[in-house]
Amino acid sequence: GQQVMQIPQYQHVQEGEDFTTYCNSSTTLSNIQWYKQRPGGHPVFLIQLVKSGEVKKQKRLTFQFGEAKKNSSLHITATQTTDVGTYFCAGLDSGYALNFGKGTSLLVTP
């Protein structure tokens, strides 16, 4: 079955530093979604990528979908304390359900 691996598991940065989390799939994906979960909260949708090589930006967040549609990344420029949380990627191959990665927990200290 499809496996979605996400690294790193944890990341601790100083406020203002950049942050990147990577997502890799064992199979080709038809789309990939990214979610953010604040501590004690629920996952909230950030973005969906569908096209090979696609790059999308949301303010300080940059999302990329690999050319082979097997990997994706989320990059945050100049982190802020409001960026704290766990970031999940979720990939869809030809199946019926999203496969979530285990997430990357980001801690930002001022």
Added chain:
Amino acid sequence: NAGVTQTPKFRVLKTGQSMTLLCAQDMNHEYMYWYRQDPGMGLRLIHYSVGEGTTAKGEVPDGYNVSRLKKQNFLLGLESAAPSQTSVYFCASSYRGVAGEQFFGPGTRLTVL
């Protein structure tokens, strides 16, 4: 709009007891999902529904049953709770199925002693 709501928010059960978790959405979404989230495990799909009156198994369905008698409600049942079912349970709904954004409820934290 309330979005996706879940009841209860917290529950403690003894091994062997039963309970039902209720999920309700007011967005007229066809698709609904139940996930469980365990530390370091991400979100795992338990059961899902593609419309009123339909349900299907996800990745980890054993020990759970579901029903979707009304479009806006998706119920998750535990017939005989086990400590391994201690988890945080999230319900989600979507308009376009797995190809679209999923809206999550606030979660139910369940402890089975």
